[in-house]
Structure formats: structure tokens, C-alpha cells
Amino acid sequence: MTFFSMPVVDLLLVITTLIFWVVLISFGIISIKEKEKKAAGIFAITAFLFLAIYLWIGFTGGIGMKWAFILAPYFLLLVIFFPLGSKFTEEDIIPIGKIDERDVMFSRRLLKEGTKRYENYYSEFPDKKLKDDRFRKKPGLLSKNTTYYDPMIFAAANAGFQTVETLATEIDGEVNPEKVNIPAEKLSLFLKNWGKQLGTSSVGITKLEDYHLYSYRGRDHNYDKAVKQEHNFAIAFTVEMDKENMDTAPKGPTVMESARKYMDAGSIAVQMAWFIRNLGFEARAHIDGNYEVVCPLVARDAGLGEIGRMGLLMTPDLGPRVRIGVVTTNMELKTDVRIPDASVIDFCERCKKCAIVCPSQAISFSKRELINGVKRWQINQESCYDYWCSAGTDCGRCVAVCPYSHPDNFLHQMVRFGIKNSVLFRMLAVPLDDLFYGKKPKSKAVPDWMKL
Ligand code: SF4
Ligand code: SF4
Numbered sequence: 001m002t003f004f005s006m007p008v009v010d011l012l013l014v015i016t017t018l019i020f021w022v023v024l025i026s027f028g029i030i031s032i033k034e035k036e037k038k039a040a041g042i043f044a045i046t047a048f049l050f051l052a053i054y055l056w057i058g059f060t061g062g063i064g065m066k067w068a069f070i071l072a073p074y075f076l077l078l079v080i081f082f083p084l085g086s087k088f089t090e091e092d093i094i095p096i097g098k099i100d101e102r103d104v105m106f107s108r109r110l111l112k113e114g115t116k117r118y119e120n121y122y123s124e125f126p127d128k129k130l131k132d133d134r135f136r137k138k139p140g141l142l143s144k145n146t147t148y149y150d151p152m153i154f155a156a157a158n159a160g161f162q163t164v165e166t167l168a169t170e171i172d173g174e175v176n177p178e179k180v181n182i183p184a185e186k187l188s189l190f191l192k193n194w195g196k197q198l199g200t201s202s203v204g205i206t207k208l209e210d211y212h213l214y215s216y217r218g219r220d221h222n223y224d225k226a227v228k229q230e231h232n233f234a235i236a237f238t239v240e241m242d243k244e245n246m247d248t249a250p251k252g253p254t255v256m257e258s259a260r261k262y263m264d265a266g267s268i269a270v271q272m273a274w275f276i277r278n279l280g281f282e283a284r285a286h287i288d289g290n291y292e293v294v295c296p297l298v299a300r301d302a303g304l305g306e307i308g309r310m311g312l313l314m315t316p317d318l319g320p321r322v323r324i325g326v327v328t329t330n331m332e333l334k335t336d337v338r339i340p341d342a343s344v345i346d347f348c349e350r351c352k353k354c355a356i357v358c359p360s361q362a363i364s365f366s367k368r369e370l371i372n373g374v375k376r377w378q379i380n381q382e383s384c385y386d387y388w389c390s391a392g393t394d395c396g397r398c399v400a401v402c403p404y405s406h407p408d409n410f411l412h413q414m415v416r417f418g419i420k421n422s423v424l425f426r427m428l429a430v431p432l433d434d435l436f437y438g439k440k441p442k443s444k445a446v447p448d449w450m451k452l
Contacts, residue, residue: 009066016070017054030411039436080425096373098215105385107218131382138389146392153252160259164288170270171285179280188334198268200237204302204336208234212293227292231328236299238322239264247444249396258394262288265325272327281331295324303336306344310354310398311379314344319404343420350430354398357440360387401441403433
């Protein structure tokens with residue numbers, strides 16, 4: 001009996017059948033755990049059909065047919081995971097000019113009619129007044145009479161934001177006059193490992209660049225203050241936002257989750273800043289309501305991800321389902337090398353899921369445009385905020401439905417691997433995500449324990 005005789009072929013067929021059947025079943029089980037009924041059903045049907053076809057071939061097929069069915073799934077895997085891809089074609093992405101925090105909706109919403117600040121701003125930008133008058137007529141974020149008003153959930157979210165405010169006094173502080181000299185590499189490694197213990201999902205370090213900074217501050221007593229670069233390094237980190245809460249977007253749990261993660265990011269940033277000051281160097285934590293830097297840009301340059309269609313940082317493991325914290329310092333640190341990942345941009349070009357579900361049509365369906373010298377997408381922040389003011393929450397539908405936002409488990413790690421590596425897989429992944437999770441995935445129900 002030779003190696004290629006019938007029994008060996010049968011053995012290979014059995015092994016192949018078992019491997020792929022077990023993988024399909026495990027994908028089904030993962031989907032059940034994720035409460036994705038449709039995906040679980042499709043995996044179950046696929047596993048059943050796969051088993052039935054392979055058993056039929058095993059009992060009735062000739063040797064040629066059996067070889068074809070043994071090799072087919074491996075060949076398919078090779079095709080979809082074989083590295084074939086896009087690269088950034090333009091010069092690296094360094095913006096010309098800076099963002100003025102006074103133009104950001106969180107600053108504009110604080111402008112009060114009849115004040116000098118209000119008059120100055122809108123006399124300079126009368127077109128923005130027309131847009132802002134629209135949201136001012138609506139109830140507002142975390143207000144009564146909004147679509148998703150819920151007294152407990154909104155009070156809990158507010159509690160989170162109020163607690164972050166109490167950290168404002170700690171973002172800066174006294175520096176230990178006695179400098180402790182530790183090599184930059186050791187400090188950087190310590191910060192990263194400690195960051196993990198504090199609850200971060202990823203930590204990166206970059207040189208702080210002028211374009212990372214806002215040109216002017218736009219809030220409270222710092223309004224109109226020009227931002228000066230005082231530090232040379234920035235530590236950026238992400239914290240994961242809970243998938244179950246985000247999947248309820250735009251309902252209340254999403255804004256509760258936002259507040260909770262702004263709080264987590266703020267507390268970690270403040271601790272890191274105190275750590276550095278204790279070692280004798282200046283450090284400032286950039287937290288909700290007190291940013292001098294544009295966090296997604298710093299995080300991108302620290303190697304934590306790319307900026308996608310919805311204008312948010314897309315991290316490799318959790319997509320946009322993260323909040324970012326930043327600490328700037330003059331303590332010498334070892335910076336990370338950013339490896340630009342063009343697969344994210346290529347996938348966003350094909351996907352458009354966030355734009356499809358956005359209730360305010362704030363996300364562009366078009367290709368990236370040249371804005372401030374950089375090719376990127378820009379969301380319509382007025383439309384987005386306007387929607388928040390009638391919903392009462394910070395919406396988050398775009399984050400919830402993004403295919404990169406799926407949980408970081410074996411199933412989605414394989415998908416992300418394929419997306420990163422192969423343009424063929426990226427072409428397949430968009431329709432497959434639509435098939436398994438819906439082209440417009442439904443907003444999930446508020447968890448029972450939160451209901452009145
Ligand atoms: S939903 Fe799709 S298009 Fe939008 S950011 Fe995510 S991957 Fe990109
Ligand atoms: S948060 Fe909501 S309204 Fe704003 S861009 Fe995302 S989906 Fe659109």
C-alpha cells in the first residue's frame with residue numbers, strides 16, 4: 001500500500017473535516033457567548049452543511065474528488081490570508097496648522113448668549129451661529145425631554161463626568177526637586193507594564209510635536225489661552241469601552257460607558273503624571289475637559305492605531321471602542337516606532353458601515369479629502385452634536401457597529417489578521433460582516449439591571 005493509496009486519503013479527509021468542523025463550531029460557541037444569535041445560527045448551519053458534504057464525499061467520492069475536498073479549505077485559507085496589500089502612498093501624515101479648541105462643539109456648547117465670548121466668537125464665525133442655534137433649541141446632552149432620557153442612567157453618567165472634574169486640580173502639580181535618574185528605556189518599560197496593571201489596553205510613547213497641540217484652549221478660565229509646547233514627550237494609552245454597553249447605542253448605557261471610561265482614563269493619566277513628578281520631572285495629564293493635545297493624533301503617532309472614517313483612533317485589537325488618555329512630560333523616554341497600517345484606511349474605504357448607520361448623516365461616504373495638508377475623513381461635528389442634544393446621549397452608534405469593535409477573541413482576531421494582511425480578505429470581510437451581524441446592526445436592549 002503506497003502513501004497515496006485510498007486509506008491515507010480517507011485519513012486526511014477525516015482530519016480536515018474534523019479541524020474545520022471544530023473551528024466552525026467554536027466560532028458558533030463564541031457567537032453565542034457574544035449574544036450574536038444570527039452569527040451563531042449561520043456558523044451552526046455552515047458547520048452542519050460542511051459535515052454533511054464531507055461525509056458524503058468520504059463515503060461516495062473517488063480519490064480525485066477526495067483530494068480536491070482536502071485541499072480546497074487550505075487553499076482558501078492561503079488565498080485569503082496571503083499577504084497582499086495596500087501601502088500608504090502619500091508622504092506620512094503631518095498636518096499643517098493646528099486645531100483650535102474653541103471650534104470644537106464641547107467648547108461652543110458652553111458659549112452663553114449675551115456674553116462677550118459668545119459675541120466675539122459668532123461675530124467672527126456667523127455661519128457657525130446658524131448651525132449652533134439648531135442644537136441650542138434642543139433639550140441637550142443628559143437632559144430631560146430627550147429621546148433616551150432615563151433618570152438613573154443619566155444621573156450615573158453625570159456622576160462619572162462630575163468625578164472626572166474633581167481630577168482637574170491634579171493634572172499638574174509640584175515636582176519633586178530631587179531628580180531620580182533612571183535610564184529612559186527602563187522608565188518607558190515600567191510605565192507600559194504599570195499601565196497594564198492600571199487597566200489600559202495599550203500604551204505608546206511618542207515625541208510631542210507642535211501639531212499635536214491645540215492652537216488655543218476653548219474652555220472655562222483657559223478660554224483664549226494660546227497653547228505652548230512645554231514638554232518633549234507624550235505617553236498615550238487606551239482603555240477599552242464595554243462592548244455590551246456600547247451595543248445599546250444610542251441608548252443611555254453608551255453615555256454611562258463614556259463617562260466611566262473618561263473617568264478611568266483620567267485617573268490613570270493623573271497617576272502617571274504624579275509618578276513622573278515624584279521622580280523629579282514635569283508632567284501634565286490630559287483628561288476630559290482639560291486637554292491641550294488632540295488625543296487621537298498623539299495616540300496615532302505613539303503607534304496605537306490609525307485614524308479611520310469616523311475620525312477616531314482605530315486600534316488593532318478593539319478598533320474605535322476605546323477612550324484615550326495622554327500624559328505629556330519633559331522626562332526623557334524611549335519612543336515607539338509607528339508602523340503605518342494602510343489596511344485600516346483601505347478597509348474603511350470599502351466598509352462605510354458607520355456612515356450608513358449614523359442617525360445624523362455626520363459621517364462621510366466619500367474618499368478621504370485633503371484637510372490641513374493631510375488626507376483624512378472629517379465628520380460633520382455640528383450634525384453629530386445636534387443629534388446628541390435630542391438623543392440625550394453621546395450616541396456612539398458608529399463605534400458600536402464598526403467591524404473592528406467586535407470583542408478581542410479568537411474569532412475576531414483571525415478576522416483582523418486577515419483584514420490586516422490581505423486585500424482579498426478585506427474585500428470579503430465587509431459583505432461577511434454584513435451577513436453575520438447585519439448591514440445596519442440593531443441597537444441592543446438596555447441590560448435588565450439598569451431598567452427602572
Ligand atoms: S465602520 Fe467601517 S468605515 Fe467606519 S470606521 Fe469602522 S471600519 Fe471604518
Ligand atoms: S456618534 Fe452618532 S451621530 Fe455622531 S457620528 Fe457617530 S453615529 Fe453619527
